[in-house]
Amino acid sequence: MELQKQLQRWQQSSTDANGELMYVKVMTDEQLETLRKQIAVYATICDQLIEMHRTLSAQQDLAGVRLGNIYCDPLMASGGHKITSRQRWTPTPVQLQILERIFDQGNGTPSKEKIKEITAELGQHGQISETNVYNWFQNRRARSKRKLQNVAPTNTESEVDTEVDSKDKKTKPEDFQSQLNITTSSGGTQKLCFQNHNPQVYSDMHYLNTDSNNKPYSMFPSDAT
Amino acid sequence: MELQKQLQRWQQSSTDANGELMYVKVMTDEQLETLRKQIAVYATICDQLIEMHRTLSAQQDLAGVRLGNIYCDPLMASGGHKITSRQRWTPTPVQLQILERIFDQGNGTPSKEKIKEITAELGQHGQISETNVYNWFQNRRARSKRKLQNVAPTNTESEVDTEVDSKDKKTKPEDFQSQLNITTSSGGTQKLCFQNHNPQVYSDMHYLNTDSNNKPYSMFPSDAT
DNA sequence: GTATTATGAATGAAGG
DNA sequence: CCTTCATTCATAATAC
Numbered sequence: 001m002e003l004q005k006q007l008q009r010w011q012q013s014s015t016d017a018n019g020e021l022m023y024v025k026v027m028t029d030e031q032l033e034t035l036r037k038q039i040a041v042y043a044t045i046c047d048q049l050i051e052m053h054r055t056l057s058a059q060q061d062l063a064g065v066r067l068g069n070i071y072c073d074p075l076m077a078s079g080g081h082k083i084t085s086r087q088r089w090t091p092t093p094v095q096l097q098i099l100e101r102i103f104d105q106g107n108g109t110p111s112k113e114k115i116k117e118i119t120a121e122l123g124q125h126g127q128i129s130e131t132n133v134y135n136w137f138q139n140r141r142a143r144s145k146r147k148l149q150n151v152a153p154t155n156t157e158s159e160v161d162t163e164v165d166s167k168d169k170k171t172k173p174e175d176f177q178s179q180l181n182i183t184t185s186s187g188g189t190q191k192l193c194f195q196n197h198n199p200q201v202y203s204d205m206h207y208l209n210t211d212s213n214n215k216p217y218s219m220f221p222s223d224a225t
Numbered sequence: 226m227e228l229q230k231q232l233q234r235w236q237q238s239s240t241d242a243n244g245e246l247m248y249v250k251v252m253t254d255e256q257l258e259t260l261r262k263q264i265a266v267y268a269t270i271c272d273q274l275i276e277m278h279r280t281l282s283a284q285q286d287l288a289g290v291r292l293g294n295i296y297c298d299p300l301m302a303s304g305g306h307k308i309t310s311r312q313r314w315t316p317t318p319v320q321l322q323i324l325e326r327i328f329d330q331g332n333g334t335p336s337k338e339k340i341k342e343i344t345a346e347l348g349q350h351g352q353i354s355e356t357n358v359y360n361w362f363q364n365r366r367a368r369s370k371r372k373l374q375n376v377a378p379t380n381t382e383s384e385v386d387t388e389v390d391s392k393d394k395k396t397k398p399e400d401f402q403s404q405l406n407i408t409t410s411s412g413g414t415q416k417l418c419f420q421n422h423n424p425q426v427y428s429d430m431h432y433l434n435t436d437s438n439n440k441p442y443s444m445f446p447s448d449a450t
Numbered sequence: 451g452t453a454t455t456a457t458g459a460a461t462g463a464a465g466g
Numbered sequence: 467c468c469t470t471c472a473t474t475c476a477t478a479a480t481a482c
Binding site for chain 2: 051
């Protein structure tokens with residue numbers, strides 16, 4: 001596909017510090033960013049299509065449409081990080097002002113109706129969705145509440161655990177993550193892992209291995225476990 | 226963001242033909258190949274999903290399904306400790322995978338019997354209770370539902386008109402191609418996969434540009450490396 | 451550029 | 467089932 005060609009454009013030979021010729025791909029920040037976005041777009045599209053598919057399958061019980069013979073693979077696994085980040089909505093000053101005003105009006109009740117209205121209004125000042133508004137109020141309220149708690153709780157508790165306790169993460173789940181480990185030129189290893197929250201559909205994607213015009217590849221040569 | 230960091234690891238200084246220092250990303254053949262594969266995989270998945278969708282759509286008329294935000298499961302990162310502090314249950318990747326599969330099987334109705342079975346099965350992969358399973362299904366369903374309807378409503382505006390006002394920050398004032406067109410470094414324009422044989426679905430994905438969570442992106446702004 | 455903070459979004463669980 | 471709350475994660479914004 002086109003992308004392949006794209007990548008090949010980046011292929012160049014370069015010289016390292018010692019002046020030795022080494023074959024590497026050189027990309028500018030911009031190009032890299034571009035690539036990232038591309039992948040992100042794909043990821044998004046996939047997610048949405050999957051959701052649609054799921055919905056459709058549910059509405060009519062024709063599970064038979066499934067492409068049949070497939071099986072799930074260690075294809076993509078959920079790793080800790082996502083390569084496909086979604087940018088989040090950020091209220092514009094105007095929107096924020098309006099939101100704050102509404103919030104202060106006491107109508108702390110974010111009813112469905114209200115949400116719609118508000119969304120419509122804010123839409124005049126920038127992209128926004130009802131979900132954004134909803135979340136905003138939710139967070140706003142929670143935050144307010146917490147603020148008060150931080151001051152009020154006196155010293156009844158000999159222990160303050162309201163805030164971040166320790167940086168320790170949670171338990172390490174099972175290991176079923178196969179990630180795309182990439183060894184960097186510097187010798188380090190990093191992961192480019194896909195998120196997979198739709199295992200069943202991916203399982204239908206088996207033939208996805210019938211890749212492009214090149215050699216058959218093994219997506220995840222070495223599984224991380 | 227994570228990816229940024231990851232990608233930045235590739236950043237090294239390199240010298241060009243003239244011996245001038247330039248900041249570029251250096252990737253090995255292996256790395257590039259890996260990236261290429263990733264993109265190829267996504268492209269393929271998109272095609273497949275679209276094919277499925279089309280098949281399903283053909284059987285029932287359903288159009289304009291849009292989805293809002295996507296999210297990649299948090300997934301706790303590994304941690305050293307697993308103290309007592311687990312207030313709420315968090316499905317392990319394996320459990321989640323199983324749950325998703327079951328959910329997708331259409332039996333959206335979580336019967337008591339089922340719950341027990343599922344709980345038992347999931348118990349093999351981590352702590353879990355029937356309540357957890359029950360809640361999970363409840364939430365999963367609600368969430369899914371809302372997602373689909375949330376983005377569907379009144380939308381006469383089919384035009385990408387994200388006129389981000391003042392707060393605009395880093396959005397490129399640059400022309401952002403409508404839809405998923407991406408401009409290649411060669412100046413050409415290409416569409417992310419599928420476009421050619423699935424125009425219908427393609428149009429359903431229109432929101433990719435209009436969604437509030439997405440910022441306009443021009444795939445290949447201007448590169449000529 | 452890196453570290454820290456603020457806050458949008460996701461999600462398990464509870465209430466009705 | 468649907469709505470709401472509490473908690474947590476990840477990222478944009480900002481400080482250093």
